[in-house]
Amino acid sequence: MFEDLPIAKDDPILSLGIAYKADPRDNKIDLGIGVYRNEHGQTPVMQAVTAAQNRLLAQQTTQAYIGLAGNAEYNQAMLDLLLTGNAAYSRSIAMQTPGASGALRLLADLIASAKPNATVWLSNPSYVNHQPIMQAAGLKVAFYTYFNPASKQVDEEAMLEQIAKLGPNDVLLLHGCCHNPTGAELSFTAWQSITELALKNGFLPFVDLAYQGFGQGLEEDIKGLSHLANRVPELLLASSNSKSFGLYRERSGVAIVVGETLQQATNARGKLFELARRSYTMPPNWGASIVAEILNSSELRAQWENELNQMGLRMRSLRKNLADEFNLQSNSERFSYFTQHQGMFSLTGFSHQHTEQLREQHAIYIVGGGRINIAGLAQQQIPRLVEACLAVGV
Numbered sequence: 001m002f003e004d005l006p007i008a009k010d011d012p013i014l015s016l017g018i019a020y021k022a023d024p025r026d027n028k029i030d031l032g033i034g035v036y037r038n039e040h041g042q043t044p045v046m047q048a049v050t051a052a053q054n055r056l057l058a059q060q061t062t063q064a065y066i067g068l069a070g071n072a073e074y075n076q077a078m079l080d081l082l083l084t085g086n087a088a089y090s091r092s093i094a095m096q097t098p099g100a101s102g103a104l105r106l107l108a109d110l111i112a113s114a115k116p117n118a119t120v121w122l123s124n125p126s127y128v129n130h131q132p133i134m135q136a137a138g139l140k141v142a143f144y145t146y147f148n149p150a151s152k153q154v155d156e157e158a159m160l161e162q163i164a165k166l167g168p169n170d171v172l173l174l175h176g177c178c179h180n181p182t183g184a185e186l187s188f189t190a191w192q193s194i195t196e197l198a199l200k201n202g203f204l205p206f207v208d209l210a211y212q213g214f215g216q217g218l219e220e221d222i223k224g225l226s227h228l229a230n231r232v233p234e235l236l237l238a239s240s241n242s243k244s245f246g247l248y249r250e251r252s253g254v255a256i257v258v259g260e261t262l263q264q265a266t267n268a269r270g271k272l273f274e275l276a277r278r279s280y281t282m283p284p285n286w287g288a289s290i291v292a293e294i295l296n297s298s299e300l301r302a303q304w305e306n307e308l309n310q311m312g313l314r315m316r317s318l319r320k321n322l323a324d325e326f327n328l329q330s331n332s333e334r335f336s337y338f339t340q341h342q343g344m345f346s347l348t349g350f351s352h353q354h355t356e357q358l359r360e361q362h363a364i365y366i367v368g369g370g371r372i373n374i375a376g377l378a379q380q381q382i383p384r385l386v387e388a389c390l391a392v393g394v
């Protein structure tokens with residue numbers, strides 16, 4: 001049966017993590033895998049999460065099946081979190097999924113069911129899993145211009161010029177905030193222009209929101225998304241709680257469909273049920289119940305927001321100190337982009353040779369392509385990191 005299968009290729013990010021763990025040097029720095037770390041290098045369980053888990057354990061009475069849509073309180077809480085006050089709210093359905101990855105796949109399958117010839121447009125570059133997920137659903141994939149490697153910012157003019165050519169057969173996948181892997185954000189004006197283009201030309205916006213709260217704050221990070229959702233007739237949204245609740249391994253996400261009418265959104269939900277039924281059937285419950293418990297308790301919600309704010313502050317402070325140190329040691333402003341980027345990542349443009357040398361000579365681990373996870377740094381490591389980067393000639 002399996003004799004013709006090729007030898008599996010190593011996942012580049014996970015294998016970097018394995019190499020990091022095996023490295024005996026005690027001054028090693030891991031800026032690879034995309035998980036938030038505190039100043040001590042740990043990915044902590046948030047205190048609001050621990051409190052919610054204690055409450056849930058005390059209340060738990062059953063582990064019986066919960067249904068195709070998952071936890072109803074969670075679905076409502078996610079809709080409230082993302083779309084309260086929005087014109088789209090009353091035309092939306094939410095369905096709990098195994099992580100945003102599960103939502104991306106389910107929504108891709110939904111597009112393939114509704115419009116098999118659709119093309120999904122991804123930013124160049126985009127989250128590494130976007131292309132395989134869309135293609136696994138049988139969809140065509142194309143790329144729109146996004147990142148300008150010279151300025152390290154979004155090339156909005158070129159991007160909008162391309163998007164202006166999309167029509168009803170096209171789906172435009174956007175990162176809600178904190179773009180992975182570049183860190184370069186769309187301006188609010190760009191979100192406004194995209195909204196006008198979607199209204200005029202009829203393409204379907206599809207937003208992937210994996211880092212809410214990691215940029216400028218919970219509301220600020222979805223300002224563009226909220227504007228878009230408020231105006232367009234239809235929208236798809238995949239959202240993750242891996243980062244903003246630190247629930248990476250609990251696989252808690254949500255798929256939201258905004259329909260032209262509530263009936264159409266409800267029909268889409270029926271299709272999503274069918275699609276879920278034939279693959280994983282029901283999503284795991286624990287992560288979603290933690291999120292629902294937090295969002296529905298004013299005390300836990302305040303605690304969670306406070307912790308998330310602290311994480312955002314830490315990342316912004318790391319960005320500032322990193323840019324300052326680079327500017328000081330290199331005597332130039334060319335690294336100021338670290339403060340303009342948002343969230344955990346910055347695409348540095350370091351070459352393959354640079355990243356190899358950083359790993360071999362300085363025990364600094366960065367993924368090929370030069371994406372740095374800012375949140376992997378401790379403040380006191382910044383001078384050594386900068387010194388090493390300049391020593392290898394970035």
Ligand SMILES: Cc1ncc(COP(=O)(O)O)c(C=O)c1O
Pocket residue numbers: 034098099100101102127175180208209210239240241242248252253
């Ligand atoms: C842009 C983006 N979307 C989706 C995901 C997947 O998130 P989840 O852990 O919820 O599946 C990630 C995770 O890194 C991501 O960066």
